[in-house]
Amino acid sequence: MNQSINRTPRFRVLSDDQIERIYFAALDVLERAGAMVFQEDALELFRQSDAVVDTNNRVRVPASMVEQAIKFYPRKITLQGRDGVRSLHIQKDSASFGTGSDLPFCYDRKTGERRRTTLADIRDAARLCDVLPNIDFFMSHGIASDAPLPETYDRHQFLSMLEGCTKPMVVTSVDGEGLEDLWRMACVVQGGEDEFRLNPLFVAYIEPISPLKNDRTAVEKLLFAAEKGIPAMYTPCPSAGATAPSTIAGMLVQSLAETLLAVVLCHLKKPGMPLIMGGVTTVLDMRKSTYSYGAPELSLASAANTDISKWLNLLMFSTGGCTDAKIVDEQAAAEMTTSLFYASLSGASLIHDVGYIDSGTNASLEALVLNDEIIGMCRQFCKGINTEKEYLALDLIDEQGPGGEYFTTDHTYEHWREWFLPKLQDRSDWETWVANGSKSMTDRVNERTQHLLDTHETEPIPEDLHKAIKEIVDAADARHAG
């Protein structure tokens, strides 16, 4: 029988025609406004191509170069954590969830205060993500304030991440040299450069500066990633009304132009590198002048960006599970749920910034635990509805008949476990809830967070590997000391 079946819900915010308009406009931006590139190797690559480089480091790219380059990128990347499992399948309509990176502050659960993030905090976040079932990849969550040197903090941070978490990662680095060290550290874990290419441990997070600027460190990283075949994402972070047009369509055009410049540059360096499209596209709050992580426009623009990515056959690094709220409260729950649901429904490949509070400045472990539950709900929704014979249950309905019951049927016994089983949400009756201490969701989130931190021990890195990794960190410190 030939019929069409929806196994997952379908959700789109842009039509093909709208996507074409945005794409053609982005091509136009690269021919007219172009983009600034502040890195000599990249400028030289552009000079030797059909691109036009002027004396102000401005690069303008003909549409034909973009159209050629864009065909060369993989539609699937699979990451392998240090647990040896190829667990992260980056592909369209297969959402994976993870934290964000480099939050300067963290919420101290003992004092209730906001304070600077330390390496120990990053290890705690890593441990938590190691055990939370709905977190698929780990980003640092915080930025370490207690590394010995600012130039090499990324190596120390990555070591703490590796110690705490065995899952695949997305990493940030100081510059090209930093990324090279992180890659060497990861190659130790994966068993060499060749193995890393087939089973990469991480994706390198890289971002341009909106509007249309590419600084030295970002471009260095991009070129190094292209050379070594390291998966990388180039993620514009425009804020509508400030660093991008205030209209969502205008922001999407500019964001796409910023991405497409990287698409061309990586192609000039080495065709076929595993590049992922990104974009944290949101609004600047015009009352408080903050970059909003909880705005509905973030969800809408991100879903649109995912539509564009699928049309272009690129993978999408999207955003969800984040909030502008200062603590994990009702605002946080509402905003995190909204962005997670729409990012899931849009079919983005990776969804990051799970657990960001305070508009991307503060890290909360409680937010991670709460989000783990929300992601569980999103995943359940995205499973859709099975309409095969067994699931229509026609014989069963007939057997039980009017006034029958389904509690004790084999069918119920066999299928009820397909439901979502909450860990934190309370569904008990009033009396049971009172008998168990009348706890709020906040109480339960706090308890589970503390319980997981008290009990979860991550599988340690084998001693010889740890030593080899530490040597890379120490060598970087020695190079930069004094």
Next chain:
Amino acid sequence: MTMTFDMKEIVNGVIKGKIDEVKALAEQALSEGISPEEISSQGLVVGMDAVGERWKNDEMFMPEVLRSAKAMSSGMDVIRDQLAEKDNQVGTMVIGTVEGDLHDIGKDLAAMMFEGAGYKVVNLGVDQPSEVFIEAVKEHRPQLLGISALLTTTMPRMGDIINELKEAGIREQVTVIIGGAPVTDDFSESIGADIYAPNARSGVERAREFFKKKSAESGSN
């Protein structure tokens, strides 16, 4: 015949919800000369207590618990007559939904849970007038009378039944347990019921506590 029977098999059979297996095991135990009291207290009840504990800890869930209750009940059916002959220690429960109310899943769930606790349950069904409850109490002489109502409009019927029990002079011979979504402890008290069960799990627990307290009180007198 040697006494090789392992009571743990009955315990595990109940926990795993093996309905036919528990029945066969109870028969085997009887044939090997094990007393019905022992089969109940060392086997079936131990299994069901473990199930209750696991249910409370979210390690077992309704569909599995109900299977275990059925398994327990299938074992009880084998030994019930012999137990009853001896000292009538096994409880009987009459349960039903009041007149004007067609809801039965909550009431049936409670019935299954009480069967799982070893009770012989007489299920009157839904939409039953007071007379049917009164007659059933007279006929079956149950320890427990369960009355269910899901609607605020039919809830007062539960009080009517209790009043009619009094008028018939049989209120003292039965313990009345009530349940249903709009019911509360306060309401239960106001109509003179003995036990209020807010959910399927607590009904059996609260009944057990009630009888324990009652026997302790009569013992101290």
